[in-house]
Each structure stands twice: as structure tokens, then as C-alpha cells.
Amino acid sequence: MQPAAVRWGILATGSIAHSFARDLREVRGAALAAVGSRSAESAAELARSYGAEGCRAHGSYQALVADPDVDVVYVASPHVFHLEHARMALVAGKHVLCEKPLTVNRAEAEEMVALAVRHDRFLMEAMWTACHPVVRAVVAGLDAGRFGTPRQLHADFGFATHQPPGHRLLDPALGGGALLDLGVYPLTLAELLLGPVETAVAVASLDDRGVDRDVAIATRHPGGAVGALSCSLTADTPTSAALSTDTGVLHLPTPLHHPPYALWTPSGGETERIEGDGPVLGTGLGNEAAEVGRCLADGLRESPLVPHDRTLRLLGQMDGIRRQVGVRYPADG
Template identity: 55%
Template sequence: MADAPDTIGWGILATGKIARTFATDLAMVPGARLAAVGSRTIGPARTFADEYGDDRTRAHATYDDLLADPDVDVVYIATPHALHLAGARAAFEAGKHVLCEKPLTLRTSDAEEMVRLARTHDRFLMEAMWMACHPVVRQLRTELTAGRFGTPRQLQAELGFRVDAPLTDRMFAPELGGGALLDMGIYPLTLAHLMLGEAESLSAEAVMADTGVDLDIAIAGRYPGGALATMNASMTSWSSRRAAIATDLGRIELGPEFHHPEQAVFVPRDRGSEPTVLTGTEPVVGVGYGNEIIEVGRCLREGLRESPLVPHAQTLTLLRQMDALRASCGIAYPDDPA
């Protein structure tokens, strides 16, 4: 069956766990199809294409072949963090748009270069911060900004799970951007940015692994209007994965996992008032990756080169924050500026 004229062909670069979750949600999005997948060898690519694509989905044994595929309009880069810039550069040079996994790169200077390349080649670029595209998060941000739930004064968010993997795993490798901050801490930092605005100051304490990455990190931040946030990320313990925002009128609970919540509940301090439950003004597609896929499709059809939900400036701001937090905690990666 022929695709609709405005169907967007997706290419997936790498075939790991997150790429599989993404591909599952991609199949649920009207006007989007998995056109091709690329890996370093043909076996994983073929298996991935057979499982998540259709009879027209191509499997490529190299990333270069994937990027040369004429049916691919936009590439989802799902490699480890340290490989993002090289993958995006090759995609832009091949004329493809890019959705790149978070964090966009290991450090701000690399992200600035990726944004520069996107502009030079006149291509769309978005960090795959799916939480910012989630209907519940978007609705809560709108309602909070409008003052419906009062003035936010305190935010708490934590994301952690035990990483039972050998020290050779990429999560423990500084050269691949391992550690709790970049993989998990980016979520509470982004939530605070979305709900409170750009941080005025941040400080942190971290516990380090023998390999030099952060196992656990606790972050405190001051935000506009005197709002405060406490944010935690962990590779050693099972956190609640919830978030809460205390306002001068009550309390908002976001969960059961705040980075892709089922709902946000505002419980007013006034006992005579009923709680307000937010479930989003549009459906959650799949586990939520579908909503960022929809946003990319909308932007491409409208000729945009960045998304208003995940603008380049926001991505760069969060990376600058993580650069500063790494420096304060002694978390260093190879090729960090001296």
C-alpha cells in the first residue's frame, strides 16, 4: 500500500534498547514509517528491521548506507552520547534532519557545534527530550505558568535505578558519558527548567565510581522568584521516580514516573476544594516517544528548523548547567576543555 504524500520516512541509527522502544512507538504514529535502520553489521540491522519495520524497511550494514537511503527524511540517533556529534554531522552532510538522543552531546561546546551544523545545512535538529513533549507535562507547565495552582516555591524530583552491570558497561565509561547526571539527572534538571524557569544558581554533591563517573548526585537549585529545587539521580538505588511542586496554594504530585507521568494532581491547601487531576489535552502515544515523533513530524511539515517544545536554547542551557555541575563535582570526560 502506498504511503500518504506527506508520510515522513524515519531512519534509526543504532539498534540498542532505546531504539527499540522508539521504534515501537513510531509504528503507532500516523504519517510516519520506519524506512530504514542502520547498524555496524547487517545482522542486528536486519533483525531490527524485521521486528519493527514493514516489508519495505531497509536494513543497512553501515551508518553511511543508512544516511544515503533516499527514503529516509529524518534520522533518529540512538548511539551512546559520545557518538552523537559524529552521527549528526554525517546526517546533516547527507541532507537529513535529526532527532538526537539526550543529552545532545557530552558538553556544551559539542552541542553548539551540532546546532551550527544544523543551521549551516538548513536542517531540523531536536534533542529527544520526550518528557518536554509529553501531554501531561505540557499541560502542567501551561497551567502553572498561568497561575492556576499558585506560585511555585519548591520542586523536588528524583530519578534512579540500580545499574547492575560490569564496570566495562557504557554507564561506567567516562569516554561514553557514563554516570547518573547525564543519563538520569538531565530529567529533573529539565523538569525544573520547564516549571520554574532558568536556574539562577546550582550546586551539587556526587559519589564517584572507581572509573571516574558519578554513581549518585544530589543537586540544589535557586530559580526565578526565589523558588528552590532539590534534584537527585542515582545508579545505585531505587528512587520513587516521582516529582512534586509545592506552591503557596497547595501541592502538585507528578507520577508515578515524573518523566512520563500518567497524571499530575494538584491538592489545594484549602480543605474545602477538590483536587485537580491533569491527564493531558491530547493522548499519550505509546509510552510517550510517539508524542515527540509527532512533534518532529509537525515541525518538518511546517518547515521549522527547531521545535518550540525543545528549542536549541533550552538544550544548550541544560548542557551548560551539567557542564558546571560536573566541574564542581570533579566529573571529567576525555576531551573536556582544559
């Protein structure tokens, strides 16, 4: 007997919502049932473009989370609103996939996780990197000892943005800055490949409104492995990663957060191409949606690929990095 399709609702209609809706069409057993926006026209456009037959467009977020034909709400609003919007969905009895970063700080994330537990609902940060088949193959190979012992990771993510100051990337009131939007990816990769961060030391360049435009982070991990991580909103960086081990080098080419393949070059040996274990669904956002569906089918309330404790650790690390470089948000109190 085939399990019932997971009926998705998308909250907010920005560019990431369109990308997610497009990839959702590649996920078996998933259907876009409803879209919610502050603009009825915007909701109707996304529903018409990507929705299943009968997909409904709601002119408010409250109407979306009240829709009885929605099982999971994908929260795609700017991250300063994630807690508010996830709370609406969880209280309404919906499971939640929330865009990264889960919230702007660890305290808010702890509140969201507690809400999910209280209402017995599934919650996952939409960290597609951890669900990506190529990254999963690399992590599995490391865990099996295939690539030796990791010693150094170099990873970056950056692009030169030319958005106006009011854009969410550059507005401190909206949690703007390179770290939360881009730095979360190298930090996540560092934890996946080297283990939890034990120490992180950071420097940054801030603009005249206190928004971090460039950040460099040095990390230390269990066993003495180290990382050199960076993110930028001022420069087009390689956006790749290189992991050096005691027996060779693993390379994740551009874009490191959803790489098309990996390359393993053992010391003195021939380079081997590492493919993912399973298909990439759309651009890779579909893989996180598929992971939600798998977890729900198994009765889980959190994903082993994106566990709550890792999400909380990474937000705590970013809190500490922001304190070091002098970045504060209204939600920090």
C-alpha cells in the same frame, strides 16, 4: 491533501532504538523506512520487527544516512558518539532527532546546532518529557496561573544498576554516569516548571573510575523558587516529582519523565487528577516523533517544545555541575 509520511531512519540498534521504533508505529504520518547498524544482522532484526513494508537494513551508519528514502535520522547511539553521527546525517541532508543528552557537553552541542543551521536541517534533542501530554498540561496550567506561583520542586530519578563496568552507564569513555543519563530529567523538569536555573550547587559520590553514581543538586530559579534534585545509579528512588506552590501541591508520580497523570491538591481542597491534553503515543516516545513531524510540516528547523537554547542551557548547567563534583570526559579536552 494529506502531507507525505515522514520517513524515518534509525541509527544504532540498542534498547532505546527498539523502544522508539515500537512507539513510532503509533504515530500517524510516520514510517520506519530504514535502520543502520555496525551489524547487518542487528539492523535486519529491528527493521523486520518494526519497519514499514520495504524497510531497508543497512550494515553501516554511512549507508543509512545516504539512503534517499530517509527524511529524518533518529540517532540512538551512546552520547559520546552523538556529534559524530548527527554530523554524518546533517551533512547528508537529513533532519535529525538525537537522543538525550544531545552531546556530552555544551561545546559539542553548539557545534551540532551550528551544523544544523549551516545545512538548513531540523534538529531536536529527543527530550520526550517536554513533549509528553501530561507534562505539557501541567506547564500550560502553571503559565495560566491555575496552580499559583511555584516555590519549591523536589524531583529525583534513580535505579540500582548491576551492569558490568564496561556498560555505557558506567564507562567514563562512553560518558557514563547518573547525571547525563538520569539527572537531565529532573533538571529539564525544573526548567519547565520553575524557569531557567540561576544557580546550581551540587555534591556527588564517584566510583573509583570517576563516574558519578549519586548526585544531589540544589537550584535557584527566577523569583526565588528553589529545587532539590537528585539522580542515582545505586538506589531505586521514587522517580517522582512534587511541586509546591503558594496555593497547593502538584505531584507527578512515577515515572516523572513520562508520568501517567498529575495530581493537583489545592491548600485545604480536594485532590484533582490532571490528564494530558491529547493521547500518549506508545510509551511517550511517539510524542517526540509526532512533534518532529509537526515541525517539518510547518517548515520549522527547531521545535518550540524543545528549543535549541534550552538544550544548550541544560548542557551548560551539567558542565558546571560536573566541574563542581570532579567528573571529566575525554571530550572536555
